[in-house]
Amino acid sequence: MGGVNAHVIVEEPPQVERGAVVVQDSHLVRVTGADERAVRELAAAYADHLTAVPDADPGDFARTVNTGRAAQRWTTAVHGTGRAELAARLTEIADGTTQPVRSAGRHVTAFLYTGQGSQYAGMARRLLTTEPHFRDALHECADLLAPHLDVPLLDLLHGDARHLLDETRYAQPAVVSVEVALTRLLAEAGVRPDTVAGHSLGELTAAWAAGVLALPDLLRLTAVRGALMQGRSTDGTMAVVHTGTATLTEALRNHPGVEIAAYNGRTHTVTGPEQDVARFCEESPYRTQRLTVSHAFHSAAMEPAVRPFAEAVAGTALRAPELPFADTLTGDWHTAATATDPQRWADAIRRPVRFAQALTTLAGEGPHVVWEIGPHPQLLPMARTVLAEPHPVWVPTLHRERNDQVQLHAALAAHHRATGAELDWAALHAGKNQRTTTAPTYPFARQELTAPPARRATANAVSHPLFDHPYEHRSEAE
Missing domain, CATH: 3.40.366.10 (Malonyl-Coenzyme A Acyl Carrier Protein, domain 2)
Structure with missing residues (x-):
């Protein structure tokens, strides 16, 4: 057969058009590591990055670190409206003010x-x-x-x-x-x-x-x-009464038009015709608060x-x-x-x-x-x-x-810190047209291991075939 010349052309893929970015009022960032030390070091690196890179987009950064890092045993989360607030809260993790939690089992x-x-x-x-x-x-x-x-x-x-x-x-x-x-x-x-x-x-x-x-x-x-x-x-209204169930029940004996609408613990809500509720509030020895209903x-x-x-x-x-x-x-x-x-x-x-x-x-x-x-x-x-x-x-x-999103992110961060349960980070960023960007690498725990002197001497004195170079090994037959 005749020779066949094959040519492979390698080039960059076409750029994907980025849709309109959904402007965010707040950003949620997770920090996760194998131990507390790793979480603190990574938080410090994140804070330094957001401070040192003035054009870092906090939304892109959050998407990158939230979806590009696997969950580890220890974790926490912070939220912020921009780079400065995120960096400040990440620094609180780094200095121990905000403590990471260990990923927990079942929670209710x-x-x-x-x-x-x-x-x-x-x-x-x-x-x-x-x-x-x-x-x-x-x-x-x-x-x-x-x-x-x-x-x-x-x-x-x-x-x-x-x-x-x-x-x-x-x-x-x-x-x-x-x-x-x-x-x-x-x-x-x-x-x-x-x-x-x-x-x-x-x-x-x-x-x-x-x-x-x-x-x-x-x-x-x-x-x-x-x-x-x-x-x-x-023609009716309602009011909050600050007292217990027994005392309120007794007080209402003299106000037959007023009923208890809700048993709420240390406070209760009463309901009834406007004139009856008004008279009860005027005569009641307990603190009352009229409701706009x-x-x-x-x-x-x-x-x-x-x-x-x-x-x-x-x-x-x-x-x-x-x-x-x-x-x-x-x-x-x-x-x-x-x-x-x-x-x-x-x-x-x-x-x-x-x-x-x-x-x-x-x-x-x-x-x-x-x-x-x-x-x-x-x-x-x-x-x-x-x-x-x-x-x-x-x-x-x-x-x-x-602000609605600020409050929501504060709630999600509180839930994550309280339970250690993973959120669906990909879903939180879905549809917002954020992109992957540069972020600090994970701080691996490097540890130099050295054998005790007695073991090193023994190891040097004993030759083992597994550690010999294959081309330098010679059998007895040779």
Whole structure:
């Protein structure tokens, strides 16, 4: 055969067009190593790099170190709004101010879902622009709610209809949608609940998180619930009372129009007609705080909404909970029977919320971290007064006075440091068009090993065929 000339041409691959970078308000950086020393050394190297390279993009840097390094036995995480803040917090790891934790085994994470009253105009707006997973989930909620609301969800949250969030029929779907999007975002990041509870409206979202009902049904029922409650008398109000259950029950004997709406631990919420609640607050020896609400929720005024809501739930496919789910109507665990009972969900509109009892039940699972899933923390302050020491780590997802992504990254960092559990770092950077860049290499633990003198002498005196050069070895036959 004749010879065949083959030519191989090697050249650089074509450059991939980089999409528009999603501008971030905050950056989350993990530091992981085989031991504490390695974590501190790597954190110092990271801090030096961010300080010494003025054009280092913190988003690219975070993506590189978070997704390009395998998880080690020891780990921690910090967050910052830019290079300077990240470098400062990395330095706190390097000097021992922030301690790494050893990657742990199983830990228990609890989710508490906030109820109505946590809403405000513009809630979670920055997550809509900085977190693709949150954006996608919120848009899905908007599409599912479109047949049930006369105002688009995004207009309610961030558009010209924001003033309508004070109305119950709009507030309830808005709060639940934000909670759903937060839960989806956390799941993508690798944070999922092992046990759940919710306060009033929040118990519906908790039911979805526990697998009791599907997302389309959750949003439909939330819209129905809000509209039914909106249609009730508006001459009622509510107030927080700072006292125990027994003393409050005794005090209400002289105020028959006022009821307990929620048992929240050291504080309780009372509800009833405006004039009755006002008189109770004036005459009460206990500290009271009037709430800005449109209705007397969980009172006799809500009775007309019970039957129609039971009928709406009866047409919904309900399933047994897939994880421990605390029942705030009884204070015990939900069972397959309670979770799938339409009348139980309707009664929750009228009857008081036994949040303190349900929280005590949930505490029996031994949660290491308790997240509040909602626009603003309302449940964690109450939970601190209910649960005994040692407390779990309390983690709010959002806070009205803080930047949304900064608060979220602070929460994720706290969760990671508390549990040592790995987050899904690739998912946290997905869709943000960040690229791989230069980062300090891992500080390997180099150690020079020298045999004791006696062993060195023995080794030098004994020749072994395995250590002879193969071409210098000669057999006896040669």
